[in-house]
Amino acid sequence: MEELFGVSMDIIMAVLLAVFLPVIAVVAFMAWRNPVMLKLGLRNIPRRKSQTALIIVGIMMSTLIMAAAFGTGDSITYSIRKNAIDALGTIDQIIVSARADESDTIGSFNYFPLQRYEQLKVELAGFDNIDGLAPGIGEFAPTVNTRTSLSEGRMRITGVDPDSLDGFGRFYLTDGREVRLETLGPNDALINEDAADELDAVTGDELVTFVAGSDVTFRVQGVVDGGGLAGRGPTLLIRLDRAQEMFGREGLINSIAVSNLGGVFAGAELSDEVTGALRVLFTDRAIAGQLQSMLNRQEVLEQLDLLRPSLGEKLARDLGVLAQGLGEVGMTDDFIGVLADEDVQEVVLNGVSRAGLADVERQASTLFAGLAEFRVLDVKKRVLDAADQAGSGVTSIFIVMGLFSIMVGVLLIFLIFVMLAAARRSEMGMARAVGAKRAHLVQMFIFEGTAYSLVSGAVGVALGLGASAVIVFVANRIFQTGGTGAPENFTMFTHFEIRSLVVAYCLGMVITLGTVGISAYRVSRLNIVAAVRGLPPPVQQSQTPFRDRLLAPLRAFARPVSLGATGLLALATLDISRGMGLLLRSALAAVTSPFGFLGAVIQALWVPMSHGWLTVVSGALMTWLGTASDEAAPLRIGVTLVIIGLGLSLRTLSRRTGLRPDVGDRIAYTFMGVGTLVFWVIPFSSLRAVFGEIEGGIEMFFISGIAMVAAAVWTVMYNADLLLKVLTFVTAPFGRLRPVLVIAVAYPMAAKFRTGLTLAMFALVIFTL
Template sequence: MDELFGLSMTYISATMLIAFLAIMLVVGILAWRNRVMLRLGLRNIPRRKSQSVLIVVGSMLSAVIITAAFATGDTISSSIRSDAIVELANIDEVITSSEDSEGFGQPGPPYFPEEEFLRLEESLRGFDQIDGMVPHMAETVPAFSQTTSLSEGRMRVTALDPSRMDGFVPLTTLDGDVVSVEGLPVDSLYLNEKAAEELSAQAGHRITLHIGREEAEFDVAGVVRPGGMAGQSTSSTALLSLEQGQALFDRQGQINIISVSNRGGAQDGADLSRDVTKHLRGLLADSDVAAELKGLLNQPALMTAISEKRDFTRGQTREQLDTLHRELQEDGVSEELVQALSDQVVQGDVLAAIESLDMPADQRQELLDNAFDLFDDLASLSVFEVKRTLLDIADVAGSGITSLFVMFGLFSIMVGILLIFLIFVMLAAARRTEMGMARAVGAKRSHLVQMFVFEGTAYDLMAAAVGTALGLVISYGIIGLLNYIIGRLDVDFSFSYSVQATSIIAAFCMGMIIVFATAVVSATRVSRMNIAEAVRGVPENIVLGGEPSFQDRAKLLPLSIGRPLVFLWQGLSSIARGMFLRGILRSLSSVLWVIIFPIWIVDFAISLVRFSLPYMRRGWLVFLLGAVLYLGGVYSWSSAAAFTLGMTLMILGFGLMMRLLVAARPQFTEVFGLILALSGVLLVPYGILNGQGVTITIGALLLASGAAMAIPLISGKLPRRPQTIDRHAFTLVGALVLAFWLLPEDIGELLAGELQGDIEMFFISGICMVGAAVWTVMYNADLMLQGLTILTSRVGKLRPVVVTAVAYPMSAKFRTGLTLAMFSLVIFTMVVMSLLNDSFANTFRDTERIAGGWDIEGRVTFTSPIDDIRASIADNSTLSMDDFEAIGGYTFAPLTVRQVGAESQVWESYALQASDDEYLAASEYGFLTTIPEYRGDEEAVWEALRQDPNLAVIDSGAIEQANEDFDSAGSFTLDGVSITEDLEGPITVEVSEPLTGWEREYTIIAILDPPADPVGIIASRAGIDVPSVPEIPITTYRFRAAEGVDVRELSKGLEVAFLANGMETVVLEDQIADLVSFFRSFYNLLIGYMGLGLIVGIAALGVVSMRAVVERRQQIGVLRALGYRQQMVQLSFLLESSFVTLLGVAIGVTLGFVLSNNLVTGFEDQLEGISFSVPWLQIVGIIIATYVFAMLTTYFPARQASRVTPADALRYE
């Protein structure tokens, strides 16, 4: 894996390593200068070994998550790269005809004269970056072994020129002998290992190749290893000489592929691909056409449009557009310009840039057509960087999987951060008296921070090391599970575990930095204390201190911006005063700030937060930031993340402002609240009538907030106590945030319209919803305690145990809130994933709906079609027409398409499924929407297609919102069509087959149901049975078995009966079941991965329980002295943990259910058949596992507490 989030892994690992070393250097210097604080910080680690182990376990999660993600991405990238290198060997580029196919609907690269290869070979003399080129031809035909009676429906026949194998890996037998197709007898060939395996063939066996209606028999000369010219290990390949192949397929003097080998080996040859491709395209391109293109494109407005397109691209495409933009302004036609113009991605971007020009429509269309034609005429041969492309795909796949696992792991990382914060709060509480005495004898706050930083760093290093090692183990397990999942799809590919050193370094340093940063923030917080209260041991009261003046805070910003200069000046000044060590360190800090630029950014961000914090506490700045995000998300960025975060911040800011108003002027606030509520009452209906989402939002906020402020005036009870005011304010904020996030999707669209969101919304929603729920619960903790007291009034002897178990966590709101948040977050994510997984699986349980009522699909080769399948079945002794209820077929042909009357008139790639009448008559596919004439009558749609060859239906992938989730036949999308709206009328599209020049119009009358398996434009074959188009045979058949017939046996029978045609069949029900199983297994893998956060939550309970035993030792003694037995003390601690665990589980499960239901409901209009369902076994399993392991972690501290004797406890301290 070379990149992550667009950044080089080398850069990431180097940056993280430098940051890590810088942290260690700073901590080391502080430790050297404050050895007393170092000893005080480290001495506690070995004192409580079990507590230290729990802290390390909880703190290691960030390193585990990151390491597992990086190692998994590395393995996937490395496996694909290795597979590409092994399979292609020395083949770096391939050259084929620029045409898409030999003819309308024909697969495979078209042929071209062999003389073109000879001319290219002559042109390359003296070009030393290529060490070999092989002209060859490739066809796919059925094969049958006369010796073993086994068949292979897709045998790739490769005929190559043996005299030009220099630079390529030679053909090698399984015994290691080098062989060649040169001198092979006319009736002999070689098979690669895969072909020999399929046919159980070996040297001397006799096989038959079916070529159209002819047969050719060959002796197997030997079996060769796959790779390079011998074909892939997953593809059956037969090897002949070029002379044999041209005679066999009647293609004298023709080839269809040229394979190119760059200088160097199989791996480093790909590094030259860009230079070689540029040179080849320059030789193959028509310079006159390139000059015409340059003149056409060199227009100021178009150059600006191309430059704007460049801003939305990345990687090689961005570089090519840069080159194009630069070279268009230079004189002449350079090789770089031709290379850029020959790139198909660049061609698409240029056409899109033309389409965006602000000019009369007829002029724009003329410019578009001219550019399209010139691009088509630029070169008769195309160069494809096959190996470089596969290596890039490997990097993208590795980076994508890593990003996916990191995104889903963010919840666990967040939980880990909360635990670290909780740990330091607990440690500070345990040592509060000690810290107070240290402050009393002269220690400063900075000394206390350093003490905790030293201890945290020690935990941090151990946690990062253990977490990285455990992450590698977990990633190995993930790869094993992925291989198992892929293996069930009968795919001949597996991942080989591989991890780069850069990933391990980056993961270790990232995990360490995350924990260290959290530890520093936590240490800073807990260092604030009242010395007298700390020494006396009275309850904790965090001292926030006075608010710094505006001038003091304003100084922070310029200081952070010029921090390197400040460090440099301090360093030089120290050196001048003779403090050389201090001066050198300060000077090095200056250099460090510049080298590790992110540190500089973080420094400025911290200064900005410190400057803004007072205003954020007052609420108005939070509200303002939320408003900016809200308006920007709706009107500028079309971002769901910005909109939802903005709304959340606006609610929070409004609540903070109202809290201050209520505390300062209660009566004024109540009158003001009435005014706000009345304003909201007026604004909400006005916004609804006019369709103004912003007005509705503002009105609803005013109504809710105003009503909350006016309630005391109406009831006559004025809140005076600060605790009551806080409860009202923060409960209102939490309830409003929850209400907003739990709104159904249609109401959200009413507020903001359709916005774009991705996987980050899952993380944002979880954090906001769980945070609001925990916030609301904890600010109403005393009410919960009162309710529990009433409920347990008749429990008898257990009542004091239950009340005590609940009272303690509710009195320590901060700790309990953090623990609740941990459990709730993890349970929330696992529940949502489980529910969505099960609900979406419902869509694919109806196999008849997906497969249109068909049972079997059979495909034959284009070169060996079936003339009349019904007559062939009737004449076959092993099959009977009585076994079939329906038989249909179609041909799949790639085309270019554009929509008549749409804003875009660029020809886009798509496909045509030309179906026979039997297929159209027997298909039972449903429709997402139809035009009004056919609404509610699906059979009438299929009948209309049979009767009128001008009519067609199209798959849902042609709708922009749908093609992200389902397979699409190409890049074409319908303009003005939404997946949530019905078709108002027919849509006319033009289709074109560039090779034959065939064009026609189709009228789209319906859009297929998204789960339906056909892709492309589905129309009658009668539309292509015209004189201008060569006869196109049916290559794909669908069969519906008669009732009572064994579908799987029938599938095997079809393969045997149509062996000569190379028919390969698949039982559609089994295929769909395999795909559903794959996605279910992958989702379950992600659920298990996110479940790592449960380890943190359970470790948190363990830390809290162990701390509670120590902290409440005297309380335990008093309770025992009052009559509590050992079992009652133990039960009290277990009930306390049960209460926190079950409350966290309840919050997570409830929010998960509501959010999942809303999401599924929102998809019902887009995906017919989806329904909300609950995998009760999995959900209950998650809850039980969570509770059991939480109780196991709590059991030992609880047992320890129960063994405390009253005398010992009362003597304590």
């Protein structure tokens, strides 16, 4: 698998390593600088083994899902590529005639003179990227094994020239011995393994093939390995001259197999260059010039430009080359090669049709039909690209569908550390009382969370790979039993790329460490007196001046510069130890400065966002962006932010009117929750009158789920007392049940944050199901 969501896996791995390794280095440096905090942070891990095991299981969820997704994607990519390579061998392209005559039939390639192949060999003699050309005949005919009476209705009869096997390798029997086509007599044939299985044939059997109302008998001289010229699927191999005689096509062939320079994989890397050169060679430049003049219209170019975003990467790139070539004087080889591509021709005709030029479409279709003497089928490159797309697509679907579980894992991690902090609140208060700083509490939780994460990440990757292997095993069982849509003769193989394992582990670690860091920062904010006495935490308002919040992002980048300058000055005054220490701190600050900058920006924007006006502005901008780009995700998120911003503004106004805070919060969050739910429940089609045609992908499934679950949780949590009254009224006839119910509901309502997290987790699981 080479790409994920259109981004190269190499780039994804490099970015994740660039984030993960510095973070681990910073944590290791903090542990080296504060061994006491390290011991305090890690001491609880071996004390409560069952709790530790539960935490590891909870934290590993996101890594397990991603490892399973990447492992399955790698296995699918490798399986398709391996099956394709096994089937094609060293064949990279197939050349077939683009022009038919009255003797050609539907269902087989058009025939052309063998002499044209000889001319082509001369024309391509100086082209170093091709190391083999093999003329051949391929037809289908019913065949019966006279010994077993088993038959194959579509036996492929392949005629191969024994003198044109350079670059394609030799034929080998299933026992490993080489067999040469030159030794075959007129009535001798070889069969591949698939044919032997279908007919239960062995060496010496007689096979009767029915061609054009007559029957031809061949004696099996051996069973050869499939793939390459021997083909996949039941295939009978005979000499080319015998095939010409058998089908009444003396002096004719209907295909030329092309082998590129290099092995089975290396040759595919030259496919674009070889295919382009062959198409240029076979194209009629006069007809190409007519098409260039005909298609060089503004309305056609506009339609092609509109079609490009919906195409694959290669086809979109080829369409760009075509559009550029239409406006130039003369024709380049790149332009001609793209113009002769049948996929590009189909898109061009579609664009002309969309432009409303019916006459031009008919003329262009006629010219395209006579543009090239031969069609070049880029079979291997196309299959290998399809394998990469299939692997990336399956991985993308797995990850998008697994995002709910990953989000549940993130909420679980957050909940775990919030509950750990609640259980250790008095302990943390005592630590602060005897001189520990808030940063020390953050470090304690980060050390503990990192230890959990390192172990759970490794366990998650291992279990994810195991899950991927199980998926491959189940898929193979379905294929073997002929399950619906199961490809014939397709076998999946378990395969993992080291790159994917690194990405899965690092991505899981980054998500986990980020969640641990945020939760550690949150739980470290405590009142010492309230924590020591076990009292509820008082409501704290931000005391940081607005000016300091604005300057904080600049300080994040200025700090490493200041430390480095001070260190250099210390070295200049021969204070070596202090200078080296400051330079080391400067390097550490430089590594962490991007994260500090991001945190400072969030902190600076948090107050205006929480007041609502900046949230409304941000949502309006995203809505405009989504409308302009016709993308559903930014549009839907933007409108949701506007609704949330209006609710936050309503809360701000309520607090200035003297309304009780709990009542104001209930009104604001109920408005946000109900408004968001109503907006997301509305079907896309009903929004077209307002926003026009909007396109959305599978990502909308995840975004909508998160938005609706969050809205529902807000609504429930800020109206829980009303729900309690309803339940009390309903249970009034059951007097003994009422006090139990009141106490059962009152306890979780005393810790709304933890209850909200738990409710959101269960709601996401149910929504996913």
